[in-house]
Amino acid sequence: MEVELKQLMADLQSLNQSLPDPSLHASLLKIQSRVEHLASLAKSEPVRRSKVKDMSAEVVDSNPYSRLMALQRMGIVENYERIREFSVAIVGIGGVGSVAAEMLTRCGIGRLLLYDYDKVELANMNRLFFRPDQVGMTKTDAAVQTLSDINPDVLLESYTLNITTVEGFETFMSSLKNKSFCTSKQGSGVDLVLSCVDNYEARMAVNQACNELSQTWLESGVSEDAVSGHIQLLIPGETACFACAPPLVVASGVDERTLKREGVCAASLPTTMGVVAGLLVQNTLKFLLGFGQVSPYLGYNSLKDFFPTMQMKPNPQCSNFACLERQKEYILAKPARDAAVKAKLEAEAPSTEEGPLHIDNEWNISVVDDCELDVSSAKSSDILPEGLTHELPVADDFRNIPTSEAPTTDNEDLEELRRQLEAINSK
């Protein structure tokens, strides 16, 4: 472009000199100045906004945060600027994860950790965020490119890896534990993990990491037929973990037999994914900034525009060891939690002198708090609300099923077995 414009200028120059008629010189000069203008336009870089040190509430066109800080003025959020202290990890930068990342970036989140091992393909273009010119880039690199342009204030970390493999998982765990961004933080180095992956294996890996780190996370998903989705809040020990019960899916609400499954493994729509990303980030903001209520489980059935909700207690017989550990800790921490709730209630409703209702209590009658069920009697998720079903069956209790192959303490050597298999293989 630049070269061509230069050429054009030179041509005009020589034309100008060779023209015999001076009356044409004026219009030629005009053309020349227009070409010069075009050349300067071509040279100028696309505008990049500079970093902003403090979030300002000032309402001017040049303030990227004015409409967000207005949430504070309207009394929705107490302190919006705290958002800059938070770290959020997004696992899976696909149809939901990339949009969630963009939303959080535009909200001015402090730090985003992005995990994916895939590359951008033309087949992704029916969803939001990625552009055709990014085809071939890793999703993490492409996301960093776009997000750092949108808001340079956000600290972006990208990890191109598969978290279900042994090495990928180790890197995933250590990146979550890294506290260099906010050294004063309790627990892990991030405030929330968002699972935006498209398969059960990766969800189980996120579940494992979060159970081990006692890290609260939000899970999201869109059905393979692209017409339903869900988000779920998981607090290790307090709510059901992802392994406590088979995953829930939103029933399509139409006759399942009319759905064609043959031939295709997944469909997707930008609409469903955008809705789910919106629900996910809305609940992320509520969780981080402490406003409204965070939904424990929220389903979305797009065919009927139906949003089932439910709550799930952890399963005392969960197959995940780390989950059981967190459950134990949660029960042990109950007195402290009760005291905190009591203290808060007392602080809110001050000094209404309360003496004992009855001086004597011959039968030792006491009022028991029933808002928090004893875990042993708590039923976990057997009864589902309308519109939800389980995706996979529960594992048969293998301890109760006699197997011919009792796990005997065998003294066979692993190497010996490996050689045996190789011997059969080479026959």
Place this chain on the structure above:
Amino acid sequence: MEGWDPNTKSTLTKIPLLGTKAGPRDGAAWTQRLKEEYKALIAYTQMNKSNDNDWFRISAANPEGTRWTGKCWYVHNLLKYEFDLQFDIPVTYPSTAPELELPQLDGKTQKMYRGGKICLTVHFKPLWAKNCPRFGIAHALCLGLAPWLAAEVPILVDSGMIKHKDDATTSTES
């Protein structure tokens, strides 16, 4: 198990079940699990050979036994079609099944995820979940990969997506 052919069913019942619920991050328990995996694979491979139904080779590609590579093949219209087979043992194994990959078929069929991972969602994942942790690699091959090959290879061949190699290179199997 309704809807499975009696052959697969009877083969399945003869593959030894596993007893240790352990994944690659579980140290000694994983070694025990690995031994059980080997026993099941040895029994299954032997059974296939004696039934003249030999159809795969698989061996651990690293000492930890977390990555496996090999071959699998399928005979269609008297011609043998052979493919590389590979998979990783996921950190959450055996709660989640290994994702079996046929990298050479990546992009050639819709019943596959990126990277050549075969689609197991409908016919295999529920069975695996129900039988955790008694199913292992051998069961995944028997119930996951075998039916997939039987369903997909004929379609791939008939639609011209895959071509048969020269007889000279494929008939070397003794």
